[in-house]
Amino acid sequence: MPIRRFAAAAALVAALSPSVVLAQAAAPAQHYSYPRAGQSQEVQQRDRFECHQWGVQQSGFDPDLALQMHDPPFPQQHQGGGPNAAKGAAMGAVMGSPARGAAIGAIRHAFHEVREEEAQKKKAEAMQQMQQKEMALAANYQRAYKACMEARNYTVE
Secondary structure: OHHHHHHHHHHHHHHOOHHHHHHHHHOOOOOOEEEOOOOOHHHHHHHHHHHHHHHHHHHOOOHHHHOOOOOOOOOOOOOOOHHHHHHHHHHHHHHOOHHHHHHHHHHHHHHHHHHHHHHHHHHHHHHHHHHHHHHHHHHHHHHHHHHHHHHOOEEEO
């Protein structure tokens, strides 16, 4: 059963990896812009750059920086109840009851595992909230960029 829990947790972390989700949300959408006033290539490049800067300023979000985020470290594998039970058995042997010590060690492991699962759930919830906020900021950036380009006489799709 612990292996299934670990696999589920690993899948959740992979699915919620901020760099994956943020890269999808933050990646500058491929904007197709057509210069309605016959702007030169040089003017188009300058307009794209200035609209990018303005979009960052208006939204507080820079897609170039969001793409530089790194994956969080992969979660460590849980080691079953064995180590804690073995430690408990050794302590119990010193105190005269290895079986009782092993049972105490296994119970300690179970409590630790429950606390660990709760902590992982809280981390996943916090990460999801962060991702939702970043996705909203990315959408605001896209709207600001498009508004800027349209104001400069481009058709943007």
